[in-house]
Amino acid sequence: MREPAMSAAQVKHFTDEGWVMVPDVYTDADLQLVRDEITDVIDATARQLLVDGKIGETYEDEPFETRLTRLYQECEEILPPIVGKAGGGHSGPAFFNFITHASILAHVQSLVGDEIVGSSVYRIRPKMPNYAKGAVPWHQDSGYFNPHCDDDLVVTCWIPLVDTNADNGCLQVLPRAHRTGVSRHHTGGQGGYLEITEQDLPNRLEPVTVPVPAGGVLFMTNLTPHRSTQHTKDIVRWATDVRYQSAAVPNNVGELPSEYDAERPLYEIACYPPEADFVVQSPSKPDDIVATWGEFNVLRQRYEDEGRPPGPRRGWEPIPQ
Numbered sequence: 001m002r003e004p005a006m007s008a009a010q011v012k013h014f015t016d017e018g019w020v021m022v023p024d025v026y027t028d029a030d031l032q033l034v035r036d037e038i039t040d041v042i043d044a045t046a047r048q049l050l051v052d053g054k055i056g057e058t059y060e061d062e063p064f065e066t067r068l069t070r071l072y073q074e075c076e077e078i079l080p081p082i083v084g085k086a087g088g089g090h091s092g093p094a095f096f097n098f099i100t101h102a103s104i105l106a107h108v109q110s111l112v113g114d115e116i117v118g119s120s121v122y123r124i125r126p127k128m129p130n131y132a133k134g135a136v137p138w139h140q141d142s143g144y145f146n147p148h149c150d151d152d153l154v155v156t157c158w159i160p161l162v163d164t165n166a167d168n169g170c171l172q173v174l175p176r177a178h179r180t181g182v183s184r185h186h187t188g189g190q191g192g193y194l195e196i197t198e199q200d201l202p203n204r205l206e207p208v209t210v211p212v213p214a215g216g217v218l219f220m221t222n223l224t225p226h227r228s229t230q231h232t233k234d235i236v237r238w239a240t241d242v243r244y245q246s247a248a249v250p251n252n253v254g255e256l257p258s259e260y261d262a263e264r265p266l267y268e269i270a271c272y273p274p275e276a277d278f279v280v281q282s283p284s285k286p287d288d289i290v291a292t293w294g295e296f297n298v299l300r301q302r303y304e305d306e307g308r309p310p311g312p313r314r315g316w317e318p319i320p321q
């Protein structure tokens with residue numbers, strides 16, 4: 001059985017403040033496997049765009065930190081294979097190993113216990129200078145989830161693939177605001193995201209800017225207001241956000257998209273039905289663990305191919321003009 005990896009002080013910080021940054025969850029070698037896999041996707045897409053005459057060169061000599069910026073300046077079609085369209089995005093074997101890595105699971109275990117479900121909602125976010133969807137306005141992840149999960153803990157792990165700081169668009173969090181429930185969100189915020197406007201932000205403490213070094217992870221609750229701002233540096237602020245929850249929190253593990261039924265008791269309906277949740281650790285039911293990328297891919301692909309169940313409808317109204 002795995003030992004929980006966070007210190008008591010780290011768990012207390014998370015519980016009291018709604019976030020904690022742990023600097024050394026991954027090694028650089030762990031991250032490099034993901035960077036390489038993303039580079040392969042960029043390579044393949046760039047070559048095709050070159051054949052199609054949509055870009056003038058593939059920028060093979062540019063480093064991971066800048067290549068996408070160059071390509072994106074020439075053609076926006078470079079992005080969807082990485083970030084996905086309606087959720088999902090890239091999920092190759094290295095990425096699967098990254099989100100089921102023993103170290104991240106041991107840290108998450110400190111917060112949710114040892115029966116762990118990987119939440120369907122994860123993203124890869126390359127933030128480039130002036131990329132409108134790069135800056136994500138103030139929100140709580142629960143703003144996107146079904147309201148019956150508001151009192152449950154879904155841990156967001158924000159994991160950059162490069163060193164991040166205030167200059168290149170790391171996150172800001174609003175400390176201790178995770179104790180006051182879900183604030184009003186509006187649709188149509190910056191970048192098309194949900195947004196909590198300044199007037200609706202719980203005004204407790206000043207926002208904290210949280211630089212995270214490569215290898216580190218910012219852990220947040222689903223009620224922790226957070227945002228990221230634009231950056232104008234000539235690099236890509238590569239980051240992923242991955243979520244985990246206790247198996248006791250509503251999820252769609254083992255459910256086909258066609259089996260989605262909105263009339264069931266709420267506790268049987270996933271916090272976010274459009275994508276597939278998956279068991280990543282289970283001492284009580286080890287056979288349920290999604291242990292290989294092949295299984296994971298089949299699961300994710302099914303939601304892509306067979307039609308996604310409807311997303312939560314929280315009744316958020318458009319942002320006032």
Ligand SMILES: O=C(O)CCC(=O)C(=O)O
Nearest residue numbers: 125134136158228239241
């Ligand atoms: O990566 C970012 O800039 C924003 C991430 C975010 O808002 C999230 O993970 O919920």
